[in-house]
Amino acid sequence: MDQRARALAEKHFGISRGELLVGGIPVTALVGKYGTPAFIYDRKVLDEKLDALRRALPPQFSICYSVKANPNPAVLRHILSRDCGLEIASAGEFCQAIRAGCPAERILFAGPGKTEAELELVLSQGIGEIHVESITEAKRISEISRRLGVRANVAIRVNPAGEAEGGAMRMGGRPAPFGVDEEILDGVLDLVLADPSLEFRGIHLFTGSQILDSSVLVSQYRHGLGIARRVAQRRGQPLRAVDFGGGLGIPYFAHESELDLASLRAGLAELFAPIETDPAFTGTKFLVEPGRFLVGEAGIYLARVNDIKVSRGKKFLILDGGMNHHLAASGNLGQTIKRNYPMALANKLDAPPEEFVDVVGPLCTPLDTLARGVTLPRAEIGDLFVIFQSGAYARSASPLGFLSHPAPPEIWIDAGHRGVHQGLAKEQRNELSNLAIQEHTSFEVVSGLREEWNGLVHSQKLGPAQSYEWLSTLWDLHKTNRELLILVVRDEDGITGIAPLVRETERRKGLQVRLIKMLSSFHALHGTPLLLRRRKPETLKLVFDHLQKYREPWALWFTSYQVGDEQEAQLCSLLRERGYALSTARGVRSPFQRLEETWEDKLKLLQPRFRTALRSREKRLRERGKLELRFFDTDTQWEQGLAAIREIEDASWKVQAGTAITEQDFQWHFYSRYAPIAARSKTLRIPVLFLEGEPLAYDYALYEDGIYYLLKTSYKSKWHDLYPGFVLRKLLVEWTYAQGGREIDFLGKDEDWKMKWTSQLREHRDCFIFGRNLAARYLHGFHKLRNLLKPQE
Ligand SMILES: Cc1ncc(COP(=O)(O)O)c(C=O)c1O
Numbered sequence: 001m002d003q004r005a006r007a008l009a010e011k012h013f014g015i016s017r018g019e020l021l022v023g024g025i026p027v028t029a030l031v032g033k034y035g036t037p038a039f040i041y042d043r044k045v046l047d048e049k050l051d052a053l054r055r056a057l058p059p060q061f062s063i064c065y066s067v068k069a070n071p072n073p074a075v076l077r078h079i080l081s082r083d084c085g086l087e088i089a090s091a092g093e094f095c096q097a098i099r100a101g102c103p104a105e106r107i108l109f110a111g112p113g114k115t116e117a118e119l120e121l122v123l124s125q126g127i128g129e130i131h132v133e134s135i136t137e138a139k140r141i142s143e144i145s146r147r148l149g150v151r152a153n154v155a156i157r158v159n160p161a162g163e164a165e166g167g168a169m170r171m172g173g174r175p176a177p178f179g180v181d182e183e184i185l186d187g188v189l190d191l192v193l194a195d196p197s198l199e200f201r202g203i204h205l206f207t208g209s210q211i212l213d214s215s216v217l218v219s220q221y222r223h224g225l226g227i228a229r230r231v232a233q234r235r236g237q238p239l240r241a242v243d244f245g246g247g248l249g250i251p252y253f254a255h256e257s258e259l260d261l262a263s264l265r266a267g268l269a270e271l272f273a274p275i276e277t278d279p280a281f282t283g284t285k286f287l288v289e290p291g292r293f294l295v296g297e298a299g300i301y302l303a304r305v306n307d308i309k310v311s312r313g314k315k316f317l318i319l320d321g322g323m324n325h326h327l328a329a330s331g332n333l334g335q336t337i338k339r340n341y342p343m344a345l346a347n348k349l350d351a352p353p354e355e356f357v358d359v360v361g362p363l364c365t366p367l368d369t370l371a372r373g374v375t376l377p378r379a380e381i382g383d384l385f386v387i388f389q390s391g392a393y394a395r396s397a398s399p400l401g402f403l404s405h406p407a408p409p410e411i412w413i414d415a416g417h418r419g420v421h422q423g424l425a426k427e428q429r430n431e432l433s434n435l436a437i438q439e440h441t442s443f444e445v446v447s448g449l450r451e452e453w454n455g456l457v458h459s460q461k462l463g464p465a466q467s468y469e470w471l472s473t474l475w476d477l478h479k480t481n482r483e484l485l486i487l488v489v490r491d492e493d494g495i496t497g498i499a500p501l502v503r504e505t506e507r508r509k510g511l512q513v514r515l516i517k518m519l520s521s522f523h524a525l526h527g528t529p530l531l532l533r534r535r536k537p538e539t540l541k542l543v544f545d546h547l548q549k550y551r552e553p554w555a556l557w558f559t560s561y562q563v564g565d566e567q568e569a570q571l572c573s574l575l576r577e578r579g580y581a582l583s584t585a586r587g588v589r590s591p592f593q594r595l596e597e598t599w600e601d602k603l604k605l606l607q608p609r610f611r612t613a614l615r616s617r618e619k620r621l622r623e624r625g626k627l628e629l630r631f632f633d634t635d636t637q638w639e640q641g642l643a644a645i646r647e648i649e650d651a652s653w654k655v656q657a658g659t660a661i662t663e664q665d666f667q668w669h670f671y672s673r674y675a676p677i678a679a680r681s682k683t684l685r686i687p688v689l690f691l692e693g694e695p696l697a698y699d700y701a702l703y704e705d706g707i708y709y710l711l712k713t714s715y716k717s718k719w720h721d722l723y724p725g726f727v728l729r730k731l732l733v734e735w736t737y738a739q740g741g742r743e744i745d746f747l748g749k750d751e752d753w754k755m756k757w758t759s760q761l762r763e764h765r766d767c768f769i770f771g772r773n774l775a776a777r778y779l780h781g782f783h784k785l786r787n788l789l790k791p792q793e
Contacts, residue, residue: 004342008388012045018350023415027346034409037303037321043414045298056265058272061286066246067093069291069392074412076100087289091118112177121436126549131157131204145197157204206245214260218267232280241285248293253339292392299391305383315357322361322368325408327398329387340371346386351377440486443472456533464702465525469677489539497532497539513555513775527560527764553773563763581780587764591746591754599737614730617723625692632686638675641686644695651716689728696724706742
């Protein structure tokens, strides 16, 4: 067996009865559960590497993990828990970092060719630092920052003049797309320093990857310090940060040996000792951004031997995975001569080497060779083949789409005091998609979204009051002294959520406070704080973070939600996580009735007295003359329907009570404007009960997706004794059953007449979320005090 493989198995993982263990679990058991091919990452190894690196670095150093090496969410979460920041190279990685829980200010963005959209996304989210790679990029960052009204923290990535020796992949010292050539650094620096939208923080050097010679690293850092000193002098003050990049290597091949951390430590200690008292570096933070060194050794790749064949005297083991999962091991990434990674038969570690074989993957290309001429124990179909040193640039740098095999699962093993935790980082599947947020301040601008908007509302069954048409009609009536703010969050697959918001200033407790309301809160049927379709918790978070950071700070957010609704839980957990204070008040309890039985059975379920009353009242009314229920629902009828409503309302008891629809301008305006829209979409229902041609009672309702939404109802008071409202209700409940409807939503409060029909209620809660500025704290303090002084019930 390959001695390097055996040494790695013993050093990091363990062997039992000839079988490789990870976290004490035999790998056959792990793949028995998760299948092959698979990657396995061991938390313990990662920690050992991180601890070893920390010991080698001078104490002034901090570590930012380079996400490109392995963006697995479990890996990111763990590294974040160990007090590291993250270095990213794309919007996709940015989103992965955020999703893993990384605060935006702990993220650095390096890499050539950042697009406008990427820069806009990260700047709008408050990224910690962007590493400028060219003059064009500096100007682009400045322009976007100005547009967003933010100041961008930038460092300049320098492509040093001296050749950096010893790395397998050199990224400095010669013509390169990475960074700004040291020779023109002064000019770029002056440009950045003069730009008020850019906050210059320091320099970044990254000169190579896979460096195994500590003296090369020390000499690179020395060179970096020299550049930093010159920049500090030109600027006239010390730099905030000097970033030496990653590049620390791990041994893959027989001729390589481990990076000597003891001599790295000694070399850096000597180099940085005088820095402590050097005024050119007062307050300067030093940083490295390793990827490979931290995660490379923590990962293994496992694939099963699926076929064994001999061709013209040469034996091939054919695995169920290959370069599509592990391009690097096939020698097609960063190698000029194909060399074999440390590898073995994971279930035959103690068996003697017997055969000389090539190990290949299942792809139709001779490039898909994982091992050429390797000596292994005699293999059988079903054996497990392991490739060590596979935690970095393995899955993340492979053409997963090539030949359309499934992507290999990744198993995270965390063996601790409380046993072994194992699991798949399932979110991985969607990791590459990113979320972006756009702001709009008028409905006209988003009219192009109408279809997508309504599609979202429909697919999530949010009901008519969240439709584009309902909300834009509502906005038209509530414009005065308010601003509209529609936030649209999307990823590559389309809209993930919409926040239709309104901003206004209100006087509260003697203070002018900025307030955010859901537009729907002016006339919602049910509380639905945001319109969410997919990736709901992240979308919610993005909306709040965006408003907190990039809009003027708001003191109060008002919305209402349904108790027990999915969004209640998401909202509350977000508020806890982000540290917002919340106050809630009981909202309306609105009755609804699911139509699960037949109308005949429903009648039997009603209270006997109520049932008898229904019958007798309808009969009495019918005895008075011709009783008719007519619907005014279409494009040509809605105006007649509204005329009947007006006539009934003018003669209704609600006029005295002040709740008649025509008395409250807003409602009349809203419903009359909405009627033709609803008629066009065929959801309008205006049933009117006529007696001898005289309208007695009406409903203004919407019928959508099998649900009868009862928005408004009334009757003429002079007919009170004949109970026209009562009879209308009976006819309409019956009508809904006859339509094959699913539900009658009585909406509004739990009034007695509704509760005769149902006992089902939707509870709502009104909620105030306190922002994080001074005004909000003051209001929250006031609120707490009032609660304290309130007599205890
Ligand atoms: C800017 C930058 N930082 C950090 C790294 C991580 O390098 P390594 O994994 O060799 O430590 C890379 C790798 O390409 C990089 O480009």
